[in-house]
Amino acid sequence: MKNTMWFSSSDVTRKLNISLRQLYYWELKGIVQPRMISMGSREFKRYSNRDFETLRQIKDFLDQGYTLTSAVQRVQADA
Numbered sequence: 001m002k003n004t005m006w007f008s009s010s011d012v013t014r015k016l017n018i019s020l021r022q023l024y025y026w027e028l029k030g031i032v033q034p035r036m037i038s039m040g041s042r043e044f045k046r047y048s049n050r051d052f053e054t055l056r057q058i059k060d061f062l063d064q065g066y067t068l069t070s071a072v073q074r075v076q077a078d079a
Helices: 009-016 020-028 049-063 068-078
Strands: 035-039 042-046
Touching (some): 009 020, 009 049, 049 068
Antiparallel strands (some): 035 042
16 A cells, blocks of 8 residues: 555544544444554554545535435445
């Protein structure tokens, strides 16, 4: 995955103006599956460009009044 930019959870929440809880809920729903990266004895979640774009589209649809289910369906239909 050359040229892939990785985003931390805080990067994603700040750029999309969503809460960490909301991000983790979407993750739990299977909308995105972040990569786990080990740094020493700790592990961190990292989101790819594709994950970020998916989340941005979901957020845009939610802001337009769609339900989460409808937003996910629209994003998946466009993919």
